Amino acid sequence: xxxxxxxxxxxxxxxxxxxxxxxxxxxxxxxxxxxxxxxxxxxxxxxxxxxxxxxxxxxxxxxxxxxxxxxxxxxxxxxxxxxxxxxxxxxxxxxxxxxxxxxxxxxxxxxxxxxxxxxx
Numbered sequence: 001x002x003x004x005x006x007x008x009x010x011x012x013x014x015x016x017x018x019x020x021x022x023x024x025x026x027x028x029x030x031x032x033x034x035x036x037x038x039x040x041x042x043x044x045x046x047x048x049x050x051x052x053x054x055x056x057x058x059x060x061x062x063x064x065x066x067x068x069x070x071x072x073x074x075x076x077x078x079x080x081x082x083x084x085x086x087x088x089x090x091x092x093x094x095x096x097x098x099x100x101x102x103x104x105x106x107x108x109x110x111x112x113x114x115x116x117x118x119x120x
Contacts, residue, residue: 001028010052020055027051084108085116092117 091097103110
């Protein structure tokens with residue numbers, strides 16, 4: 001990442017000193033090495049955002065907020081999986097869907113569907 005790219009990403013009201021920008025630029029380069037693939041774009045963005053926020057927010061507040069966000073994401077994932085399981089059991093049990101077809105639609109492994117059905 002070039003400094004002008006970082007400054008464009010930060011915007012005008014970033015509140016960082018020149019030394020902090022230099023440090024964040026170094027961190028951005030390390031992040032790019034850690035997540036080199038094009039598919040890693042979201043990971044790079046999340047890591048760079050965290051590095052910036054660590055420079056501008058109280059660490060304990062940042063950590064607490066991200067921990068709460070992760071807990072909420074896990075709860076949302078669990079809720080979605082429970083709902084997908086129920087729909088799969090119902091649809092496959094009634095013959096409206098196949099194990100493989102439902103697994104593909106639901107974005108889960110076919111073996112997970114088989115476990116839901118008590119076949120594994």
